[in-house]
Amino acid sequence: MPFREAFRLAFQTIWANKMKSAFSVIGVFIGVTFLIAVVSVVEGMNRYMTERFAGALLGVNTFQVRRFPDFNVGDVTDDTWREWVRRPRISQDDARALETAFSVPVTTAWETDAGADLEYRGNVAREINVIGATPGYFDIKGWRITQGRAFSHQEAETGRPVVVIGHEVAERLFEGADPLGREVRIQHIPYRVIGVVESQGTIFGLSLDKFAVAPALSPVKRFVTRPGYVDAVLVKAETAADVATAIIEAEAVLRSRRQLRPGEENNFVLETADAVLDFWGNINRVLMTALPGLVLISLVVGGIVIMNIMLMAVAERTREIGIRKSLGARRNDILRQFLVESGTLSTVGAGFGVGTGIVLAMVVQATTPLPASVAPWSVGVAILLGAGVGIGAGLYPASRAARLDPITAIRHET
Amino acid sequence: MGSDRAVIAVRGLTRAYPMGGETVHALRGVDLTIARNEYVAVMGPSGSGKSTLMNLIGCLDTPTSGEYWLSGVEVSRLGDDELARIRNEEIGFVFQTFNLLPRASALHNVELPLIYAGERAAERRARASRALERVGLGNRMDHRPNELSGGQRQRVAIARALVNEPSILLADEPTGNLDSATSEEILAVFDELHAAGQTIVLVTHEHEVAQRARREVTLRDGVIHSDTVREAA
Numbered sequence: 001m002p003f004r005e006a007f008r009l010a011f012q013t014i015w016a017n018k019m020k021s022a023f024s025v026i027g028v029f030i031g032v033t034f035l036i037a038v039v040s041v042v043e044g045m046n047r048y049m050t051e052r053f054a055g056a057l058l059g060v061n062t063f064q065v066r067r068f069p070d071f072n073v074g075d076v077t078d079d080t081w082r083e084w085v086r087r088p089r090i091s092q093d094d095a096r097a098l099e100t101a102f103s104v105p106v107t108t109a110w111e112t113d114a115g116a117d118l119e120y121r122g123n124v125a126r127e128i129n130v131i132g133a134t135p136g137y138f139d140i141k142g143w144r145i146t147q148g149r150a151f152s153h154q155e156a157e158t159g160r161p162v163v164v165i166g167h168e169v170a171e172r173l174f175e176g177a178d179p180l181g182r183e184v185r186i187q188h189i190p191y192r193v194i195g196v197v198e199s200q201g202t203i204f205g206l207s208l209d210k211f212a213v214a215p216a217l218s219p220v221k222r223f224v225t226r227p228g229y230v231d232a233v234l235v236k237a238e239t240a241a242d243v244a245t246a247i248i249e250a251e252a253v254l255r256s257r258r259q260l261r262p263g264e265e266n267n268f269v270l271e272t273a274d275a276v277l278d279f280w281g282n283i284n285r286v287l288m289t290a291l292p293g294l295v296l297i298s299l300v301v302g303g304i305v306i307m308n309i310m311l312m313a314v315a316e317r318t319r320e321i322g323i324r325k326s327l328g329a330r331r332n333d334i335l336r337q338f339l340v341e342s343g344t345l346s347t348v349g350a351g352f353g354v355g356t357g358i359v360l361a362m363v364v365q366a367t368t369p370l371p372a373s374v375a376p377w378s379v380g381v382a383i384l385l386g387a388g389v390g391i392g393a394g395l396y397p398a399s400r401a402a403r404l405d406p407i408t409a410i411r412h413e414t
Numbered sequence: 415m416g417s418d419r420a421v422i423a424v425r426g427l428t429r430a431y432p433m434g435g436e437t438v439h440a441l442r443g444v445d446l447t448i449a450r451n452e453y454v455a456v457m458g459p460s461g462s463g464k465s466t467l468m469n470l471i472g473c474l475d476t477p478t479s480g481e482y483w484l485s486g487v488e489v490s491r492l493g494d495d496e497l498a499r500i501r502n503e504e505i506g507f508v509f510q511t512f513n514l515l516p517r518a519s520a521l522h523n524v525e526l527p528l529i530y531a532g533e534r535a536a537e538r539r540a541r542a543s544r545a546l547e548r549v550g551l552g553n554r555m556d557h558r559p560n561e562l563s564g565g566q567r568q569r570v571a572i573a574r575a576l577v578n579e580p581s582i583l584l585a586d587e588p589t590g591n592l593d594s595a596t597s598e599e600i601l602a603v604f605d606e607l608h609a610a611g612q613t614i615v616l617v618t619h620e621h622e623v624a625q626r627a628r629r630e631v632t633l634r635d636g637v638i639h640s641d642t643v644r645e646a647a
Contacts, residue, residue: 005529016517323513326474327574328502328530330495406474410513 025349027302036357159217322409342394350386506575
């Protein structure tokens with residue numbers, strides 16, 4: 001029997017037993033749905049992490065010099081934590097030394113931050129990330145100032161009480177009025193608003209626009225960190241190669257300032273976006289290791305179900321097999337008929353699973369901050385797995401059908 | 415004997431089955447020659463071996479010993495797939511219970527042997543339609559078996575048996591499930607086919623049916639008991 005006939009017959013049989021077919025492929029369906037949904041969410045996260053998260057929070061071609069990691073990768077033991085808090089802070093002198101340490105063109109900025117409320121004539125924006133910084137900060141962050149300007153070097157050095165605010169802070173305090181030139185109070189001290197930063201959107205549902213940046217030496221220095229220190233020095237180079245050079249140079253400068261002997265470990269960290277991506281990579285790896293196991297289990301269960309359904313089908317259709325044999329069907333014709341049937345059945349189930357998985361991924365995308373992006377390879381793998389499980393599960397029933405004796409088969413009463 | 419005109423030539427055919435530790439000898443040595451365009455009725459009480467003989471002639475089974483030549487080819491030693499090919503090309507079966515596929519239309523049922531012969535779809539359709547028209551069912555091609563009367567179903571089965579132009583038409587109690595009027599119809603079809611040159615072997619236990627044939631072979635206890643040729647009426 002040619003394949004075309006076998007497929008036609010398979011679809012006919014599946015259609016004639018819609019309910020039974022649906023129940024028999026439920027295992028494959030669930031496995032494939034799960035595969036597509038999880039891979040889609042993980043893929044979406046992947047793209048999000050590399051394109052947005054790392055870029056938005058750390059910046060491209062940027063590294064940070066810190067006392068200890070800002071992004072904690074995996075478990076931090078108590079011992080590690082105790083070692084970290086014993087480390088010396090990054091002083092403003094360290095920061096100034098770093099600014100002049102590089103042989104490659106870089107932009108540098110200080111960063112210190114703390115949460116505080118901003119107030120303007122009775123309007124309060126609560127828990128705003130107040131950042132003490134230097135003028136290079138805006139460039140490193142890639143923030144475009146849509147209204148007004150950033151603060152100047154002179155303003156930074158003299159510690160003028162001026163502030164550049166995030167989009168959401170401006171909305172909250174001024175409710176559409178022009179914020180420029182107004183005086184906002186941060187911890188009761190007035191600051192003049194000189195700029196508003198373009199909206200940065202959200203990450204995992206959290207606003208990236210709840211910040212206010214003032215010169216590090218302005219009165220914010222009283223609460224954002226200990227006097228004379230910074231939380232981090234941010235360094236942005238022009239190319240990835242320059243980043244590598246700059247990291248080596250920053251490390252050398254700080255080690256020599258702190259008189260660390262060769263063999264002694266750094267008592268500071270040089271943090272890049274890679275650290276965050278490594279962290280994500282770990283999560284990703286765990287998910288991708290667990291996924292095949294879970295999918296495999298449901299496919300094996302699905303395969304066993306299909307095998308049983310096909311054995312039942314062979315028993316039910318013993319007489320049909322006998323008739324076909326009496327009319328000249330060879331063993332291979334019968335084998336092919338049942339293999340195509342179970343393969344088609346399972347592939348159709350996998351197809352519905354792919355559809356449902358994509359819908360699930362889209363629902364996750366629409367209702368949660370988690371992004372989802374359907375990976376074409378996962379659709380291919382899902383369909384191939386579906387077909388494979390069907391053919392694998394059909395082998396035993398089909399070979400039983402093919403080996404039936406025509407005389408007994410044709411006399412079989414059903 | 416053994417002439418070119420012999421479609422079926424059987425020599426010393428035996429068939430034994432193991433059954434519950436014992437061996438049942440269903441056929442104990444049968445010699446039979448059937449020439450082209452013969453119309454033979456095989457008779458005998460149940461247990462006489464006529465079903466076994468019919469299975470062997472129909473290539474559904476292989477003998478324990480002896481030879482079976484079909485259209486000049488020794489088929490008694492062929493394997494499963496070769497027997498399937500012989501059944502497809504040389505033999506047209508008509509069964510007591512019709513044995514049509516219930517979910518398929520009359521046309522598709524008739525097409526089945528052509529599918530296994532590897533015939534192309536358009537050609538298949540044309541030949542199956544012609545076969546159905548020949549048995550008077552040109553207007554029932556799209557009907558399923560459960561939408562047809564008993565006589566019509568048996569006509570579909572006859573069309574299916576003839577579609578590959580087999581050397582022999584092998585009918586096993588073809589009127590066993592039909593009332594006498596319908597039986598008469600079906601036997602009339604057989605008469606026509608015989609008149610047109612078809613070789614027919616008909617297994618039956620009814621004398622009225624057997625009397626339509628030109629030759630009557632009676633089996634008893636696994637051997638041929640009598641073999642008589644009637645004069646043409």
